[in-house]
Amino acid sequence: MYRTLTLIIVLAALGSFRSTAAQDRSSFDGFKFVDASGNIRKPTDYRDMYYMLGSWTVLDPKGNQMHFTYASQGAAEYYRRNKKFADGTVLVKEINGTDHAQMTTGDSNWATNTNAWFVMIKDAKGRYPNSPLWGDGWGWALFKSDAPDKQVATDYKKDCLGCHQPAKADDWIYVKGYPVLHSK
Amino acid sequence: MYRTLTLIIVLAALGSFRSTAAQDRSSFDGFKFVDASGNIRKPTDYRDMYYMLGSWTVLDPKGNQMHFTYASQGAAEYYRRNKKFADGTVLVKEINGTDHAQMTTGDSNWATNTNAWFVMIKDAKGRYPNSPLWGDGWGWALFKSDAPDKQVATDYKKDCLGCHQPAKADDWIYVKGYPVLHSK
Numbered sequence: 001m002y003r004t005l006t007l008i009i010v011l012a013a014l015g016s017f018r019s020t021a022a023q024d025r026s027s028f029d030g031f032k033f034v035d036a037s038g039n040i041r042k043p044t045d046y047r048d049m050y051y052m053l054g055s056w057t058v059l060d061p062k063g064n065q066m067h068f069t070y071a072s073q074g075a076a077e078y079y080r081r082n083k084k085f086a087d088g089t090v091l092v093k094e095i096n097g098t099d100h101a102q103m104t105t106g107d108s109n110w111a112t113n114t115n116a117w118f119v120m121i122k123d124a125k126g127r128y129p130n131s132p133l134w135g136d137g138w139g140w141a142l143f144k145s146d147a148p149d150k151q152v153a154t155d156y157k158k159d160c161l162g163c164h165q166p167a168k169a170d171d172w173i174y175v176k177g178y179p180v181l182h183s184k
Numbered sequence: 185m186y187r188t189l190t191l192i193i194v195l196a197a198l199g200s201f202r203s204t205a206a207q208d209r210s211s212f213d214g215f216k217f218v219d220a221s222g223n224i225r226k227p228t229d230y231r232d233m234y235y236m237l238g239s240w241t242v243l244d245p246k247g248n249q250m251h252f253t254y255a256s257q258g259a260a261e262y263y264r265r266n267k268k269f270a271d272g273t274v275l276v277k278e279i280n281g282t283d284h285a286q287m288t289t290g291d292s293n294w295a296t297n298t299n300a301w302f303v304m305i306k307d308a309k310g311r312y313p314n315s316p317l318w319g320d321g322w323g324w325a326l327f328k329s330d331a332p333d334k335q336v337a338t339d340y341k342k343d344c345l346g347c348h349q350p351a352k353a354d355d356w357i358y359v360k361g362y363p364v365l366h367s368k
Contacts, residue, residue, distance in 0.1 A: 047364040048261055052236035055252065059243075060290035068239065077232055096363070104347045106244035110361030163288045177294030179280070180231040 027073055028088030030121040038131030040141035040151055042119055046070050046092045053091070053178040057098070057109060064098045066111040069178065076180045085171060087124040092117060117143040118160075120173075132156065137171060211257055212272030214305040214323075222315030224325035224335055226303055230254050230276045237275070237362040241282070241293060248282045250295040253362065260364045269355060271308040276301060301327040302344075304357075316340065321355060 033041045043050070050070035058065040072090040079085055095118070096111035121139040128134035132155040133141060140156035143149065153159040164172040175181050217225045227234070234254035242249040256274040263269055279302070280295035305323040312318035316339040317325060324340035327333065337343040348356040359365050 045368060047368050048235065050235075051232065052252065052254065054295060055239035055241075055250065056289075057239075057241035057250070057293045058287075058290040059293065065289065066239065066241070068236065070236065099360075103242075103350070105240075105249065106242040109241045109243065110358075111238060111363055114363070166287070174294075176283075179295055179298070184229060184231050 028086045030072060030088040030090040038128035038134050040119055040139050042117055042143050042149060043090060043092060051076060053180060056177055066096045066098045068094045079181045085122045087122055089122040091120045115145050212270045214256060214272040214274040222312035222318050224303055224323050226301055226327050227274060227276060235260060237364060240361055250280045250282045252278045263365045269306045271306055273306040275304040299329050
């Protein structure tokens with residue numbers, strides 16, 4: 001009787017820890033950032049917990065930008081294996097200011113303050129047909145530095161698709177700029 | 185007797201899984217890439233397992249470069265807390281070629297093929313006083329794309345310090361280009 005009980009505890013403990021370990025690598029639990037109406041929160045700790053997809057440097061006479069794109073755990077591995085993003089994948093793209101200096105390598109540019117964040121959550125099931133922030137296989141969100149936790153996009157077709165249109169054939173993501181999606 | 189044995193198994197199982205979970209976040213086990221003589225191997229899977237510190241875009245008429253810097257698990261959290269890198273921290277810096285295109289945001293540059301990798305391992309204890317690849321608190325290594333697994337630096341003072349000299353006061357690392365070291 002006691003042995004049976006202890007065995008159950010062992011199995012429960014193993015199960016719980018296995019589940020935690022698996023989540024660390026590929027949980028695809030992006031919907032934990034979404035409420036029942038489809039409102040999207042910005043993930044906290046993504047700089048410590050998500051993995052780098054790539055970086056964009058936009059040269060613009062009005063001010064250069066550097067974009068850092070992060071993906072939730074396991075996203076790149078899944079993409080390499082399946083040639084698509086897993087349902088529940090979260091992408092966070094920081095829009096950063098830049099500074100630069102002449103270094104031994106040349107005119108070197110790096111990221112400084114973050115001005116905005118784009119968040120996308122892969123939705124392969126069309127979960128929020130009535131939300132103007134969900135469609136074309138993704139949830140779409142925008143946060144700005146004056147209120148970093150306030151989602152300010154109102155309609156992804158107006159606010160987001162304009163820039164993403166050229167990447168439509170790649171599920172709206174500029175995968176060519178993300179080396180880890182092609183090779184680890 | 186059986187109950188005691190089972191209890192031992194429970195505790196062992198919990199201990200083992202706890203240890204795995206902790207390693208996922210902050211193992212600082214960089215010395216697993218080093219042999220007894222101080223020879224450094226390039227970590228595999230760092231694109232999937234390490235976290236982004238930052239990115240550098242070097243504008244050079246002879247060809248732009250984009251550098252991606254990755255750090256081993258927990259490195260940034262430790263640095264923010266202690267204002268220094270943990271013993272055993274691994275840094276990997278990819279030197280990538282670039283491509284660019286006019287996009288809605290401007291002239292946008294992204295990383296393509298990797299031409300070289302710099303690897304540094306934090307050594308707070310001066311473990312390899314006789315190796316010319318260890319000193320000033322770090323192990324220093326260089327790998328090039330024609331033989332990606334062959335370490336080709338011969339003397340860090342000649343091969344590495346020249347470019348790192350301006351960052352000497354920050355333990356030889358250009359921390360200003362790594363936002364996550366300052367704020368998560």
